Amino acid sequence: MEHHEVIIIGAGLTGIAQLYKLKEAGFDTLVLEAGGDLGGTWYWNRYPGCRFDSESYSYGYSFSKELLEEWDWTEHFSPQPENLRYLNFVADKFDLRAHMRFDSKVERATWNEDNHTWTVRLHDGAEFSCPFLLTAIGILSAAVMPRIEGVERFKGQSFHTYHWPQEPVELAGKKVAVVGTGATGVQLIAEIADKVEQLYVFQRRPNWCAPLHNAPITPEEMAKIKASYDEIFDRCMQTAGGFIHGSDPRKMFDVPEEERYAFWEELYASPGFGIWLGNFRDVLMDERCNEQFSEFMAEKIRARVKDPAVAEKLIPKDHGFGTRRVPMETRYYEAYNRDNVQLIDINDTPIETVTETGIRTSERDFDVDLIVYATGFDAVTGAFDRIDFIGVDDQKLRDKWETGPITHYGIQTHGFPNLIMLTGPQSGSGNTNFGRGVEDIVFWAADLLVYLREHGYTRIENTVEAEERWNEHVRDMYDMLLLSKTKSWFTGYNSNVEGRDTIRYVAYNGGAPRYRKRLAECAAKGYEGFVLA
Numbered sequence: 001m002e003h004h005e006v007i008i009i010g011a012g013l014t015g016i017a018q019l020y021k022l023k024e025a026g027f028d029t030l031v032l033e034a035g036g037d038l039g040g041t042w043y044w045n046r047y048p049g050c051r052f053d054s055e056s057y058s059y060g061y062s063f064s065k066e067l068l069e070e071w072d073w074t075e076h077f078s079p080q081p082e083n084l085r086y087l088n089f090v091a092d093k094f095d096l097r098a099h100m101r102f103d104s105k106v107e108r109a110t111w112n113e114d115n116h117t118w119t120v121r122l123h124d125g126a127e128f129s130c131p132f133l134l135t136a137i138g139i140l141s142a143a144v145m146p147r148i149e150g151v152e153r154f155k156g157q158s159f160h161t162y163h164w165p166q167e168p169v170e171l172a173g174k175k176v177a178v179v180g181t182g183a184t185g186v187q188l189i190a191e192i193a194d195k196v197e198q199l200y201v202f203q204r205r206p207n208w209c210a211p212l213h214n215a216p217i218t219p220e221e222m223a224k225i226k227a228s229y230d231e232i233f234d235r236c237m238q239t240a241g242g243f244i245h246g247s248d249p250r251k252m253f254d255v256p257e258e259e260r261y262a263f264w265e266e267l268y269a270s271p272g273f274g275i276w277l278g279n280f281r282d283v284l285m286d287e288r289c290n291e292q293f294s295e296f297m298a299e300k301i302r303a304r305v306k307d308p309a310v311a312e313k314l315i316p317k318d319h320g321f322g323t324r325r326v327p328m329e330t331r332y333y334e335a336y337n338r339d340n341v342q343l344i345d346i347n348d349t350p351i352e353t354v355t356e357t358g359i360r361t362s363e364r365d366f367d368v369d370l371i372v373y374a375t376g377f378d379a380v381t382g383a384f385d386r387i388d389f390i391g392v393d394d395q396k397l398r399d400k401w402e403t404g405p406i407t408h409y410g411i412q413t414h415g416f417p418n419l420i421m422l423t424g425p426q427s428g429s430g431n432t433n434f435g436r437g438v439e440d441i442v443f444w445a446a447d448l449l450v451y452l453r454e455h456g457y458t459r460i461e462n463t464v465e466a467e468e469r470w471n472e473h474v475r476d477m478y479d480m481l482l483l484s485k486t487k488s489w490f491t492g493y494n495s496n497v498e499g500r501d502t503i504r505y506v507a508y509n510g511g512a513p514r515y516r517k518r519l520a521e522c523a524a525k526g527y528e529g530f531v532l533a
């Protein structure tokens with residue numbers, strides 16, 4: 001059986017960064033990747049309109065000055081093909097590809113207490129062993145099809161957005177149905193509305209969307225960005241979400257009404273997540289503030305959508321602004337002003353079945369050439385559930401987390417020694433501008449492995465008390481925010497997956513600086529909460 005000191009599952013943004021750090025530290029590392037090539041999120045999601053919602057230059061890796069100097073972003077919010085090119089550029093530059101094995105879907109990982117190793121088995125039966133197993137499997141990588149009768153019956157082309165084909169998909173002259181209006185659906189719908197003959201959007205719950213205001217980056221701008229990388233990354237280190245946008249410390253009602261609305265207009269006209277993460281802090285915590293800002297956003301939708309009845313359908317009524325992930329959009333609302341775009345509210349006319357020729361609602365048949373399911377993911381824990389992790393005494397991770405994940409810092413869970421989760425559930429790194437959060441954890445994990453090597457430790461496992469303490473803290477951080485009262489993947493809900501119908505504490509909402517500080521303190525105290533042997 002092939003043996004390595006470290007195996008990383010996943011060659012996306014996280015796996016690539018972790019491999020870079022471990023190669024630097026001299027570890028013999030193998031990355032196992034299910035896809036045909038590297039890139040993770042940016043390898044799979046090829047649907048039209050897919051792009052960063054983070055400023056490109058705040059998302060890329062910060063770990064190499066040379067890389068920062070050599071890479072030019074061409075748009076403020078870079079599209080998927082460029083993001084994939086970037087990750088390939090990084091892998092080639094640092095000679096990482098030789099340590100990656102593609103088309104290698106991990107099916108099972110079994111802990112061996114006798115020799116402190118994991119045995120990792122692939123879908124094709126190949127087996128590997130390693131003392132340390134690191135997961136870089138993403139938080140939005142377990143795509144989920146809707147539980148709608150007849151999905152397999154459709155004779156035309158159909159797929160989930162995550163599985164958008166690599167070969168070009170002909171859209172011109174086509175009748176297309178899109179199911180789902182989350183961040184993915186919103187990007188897709190806006191992008192294809194003027195390219196297809198007819199677009200039917202099947203919406204269950206609308207989201208509060210905000211303008212992205214993307215623009216090209218000129219060579220002069222890129223030169224300025226390169227000269228200010230230190231400040232950009234410093235800024236990201238200070239904000240809760242790891243973005244250049246940090247919340248405004250003023251209390252909303254302390255700011256005179258006129259000034260408040262002027263500030264909101266400015267946010268609405270500015271690029272990126274500022275409107276969500278740079279707003280008055282209490283907008284996301286206090287119902288009265290949230291209601292007022294939601295009404296401001298509702299007026300924007302009413303102003304942009306010509307048909308008032310359609311506008312009302314696009315305004316969320318069951319949750320306030322920012323309590324679910326805010327989809328960023330480019331002319332999304334204007335798409336509904338087009339004659340070839342129709343919004344179908346499936347609360348009024350539920351989908352009854354998918355037929356051979358399209359989608360049947362309680363009202364009529366919609367015959368189409370293509371059905372796209374933008375129905376999201378079994379978020380955060382789904383990718384873990386799809387692998388049989390078998391720990392001490394044959395315990396399965398899936399069983400341990402049946403009613404929700406429990407972890408120590410989102411990095412480990414008791415009973416699964418030497419399994420290090422990068423961007424695991426309840427970790428601060430998964431809940432941020434991903435490029436930044438990823439660096440927090442991969443630097444920390446690399447230091448940990450060096451520490452274990454230097455001290456001759458072959459086993460690390462967190463204590464039960466430590467994970468109970470962390471779980472309590474994770475819950476406290478949810479309680480602070482209005483998002484804890486809203487059903488979304490942030491709160492672990494998914495109508496298409498069994499057992500995802502109550503709140504699950506899958507994310508860490510305490511902010512990146514707090515998380516980073518906790519990790520640093522833990523390491524400084526000799527990895528407090530972990531038993532090293």
Ligand code: NAP
Nearest residue numbers: 051052053146147180181182183184204205325374375376
């Ligand atoms: P999502 O936010 O979970 O949205 C899924 C959509 O499908 C929702 O509108 C949902 O309706 C609908 N849906 C699910 N099951 C359905 C069913 N059985 N019948 C009808 N409608 C159904 O998933 P997503 O849009 O793929 O986004 C997931 C996350 O990916 C985002 O929140 C974001 O973090 C990330 N993302 C990031 C970017 C970026 O950074 N650029 C872009 C895209 C996505 P309900 O709301 O009623 O459940």
